[in-house]
Amino acid sequence: VLEAVDLPRPACKDRSDMAHSNPYVKICLLPDTKNSFQTTVKKKTQDPVFEETFSFELPYREVIRRTLELKVKDFDKYSRHCVVGHVLLPLQNVNLARPSRLWRPLAQCNPDAEEYGELLLSLNYLPTAGRLNVDIIKAKQILQTNLVRGADPYVRVSLVVRGRHLKSKKTGVKKNTLSPSFNESFSFQIASPELREASLVITV
Numbered sequence: 001v002l003e004a005v006d007l008p009r010p011a012c013k014d015r016s017d018m019a020h021s022n023p024y025v026k027i028c029l030l031p032d033t034k035n036s037f038q039t040t041v042k043k044k045t046q047d048p049v050f051e052e053t054f055s056f057e058l059p060y061r062e063v064i065r066r067t068l069e070l071k072v073k074d075f076d077k078y079s080r081h082c083v084v085g086h087v088l089l090p091l092q093n094v095n096l097a098r099p100s101r102l103w104r105p106l107a108q109c110n111p112d113a114e115e116y117g118e119l120l121l122s123l124n125y126l127p128t129a130g131r132l133n134v135d136i137i138k139a140k141q142i143l144q145t146n147l148v149r150g151a152d153p154y155v156r157v158s159l160v161v162r163g164r165h166l167k168s169k170k171t172g173v174k175k176n177t178l179s180p181s182f183n184e185s186f187s188f189q190i191a192s193p194e195l196r197e198a199s200l201v202i203t204v
Helices: none
Strands: 023-030 032-038 065-074 080-089 118-126 129-140 156-161 163-172 182-188 197-204
Touching: 032 163, 118 197, 129 156, 129 197
Parallel strands: none
Antiparallel strands: 023 032, 023 065, 065 080, 118 129, 129 182, 156 163, 156 197
């Protein structure tokens, strides 16, 4: 990903700070959106220069079935990630044997299709002990919350029964990462009859 020029203002830009954007690019090979990369955030510019390289490992026969999506986003001072536009490039139309520079115009994309990352967890309940065990394993591709460093994520787990928050626990903070590994376990005491009316609220 080399550069972009004349980026439009994102729709959710703060009206008190219309001078510049803080753009970055998220890259994936459609239809797979889980394995993705993103560039660093470039502060206060509509003409960002990235010059960053990313690699996807897959066989050639699979490559030509994929479409490269480059989604330009803006990171504002309220930690919102606004979609500016995207480029869709079917790889079957690209001569991959000869490296070349390609300029493509940005197109609008559906803001409702925004991704917020993924969280891997494990649940089990021991009826004899009346204990609900929650294992928070890892997260990936969470949204950046800091213009300079990325994010310092942690996970909060709350047990809610009939609308009442009974207990909350949280993991340790993982510094400067968008794909943290937690591997932490929590236990909540709850009787079997109450389990049907219980919910877990998990916040990253």
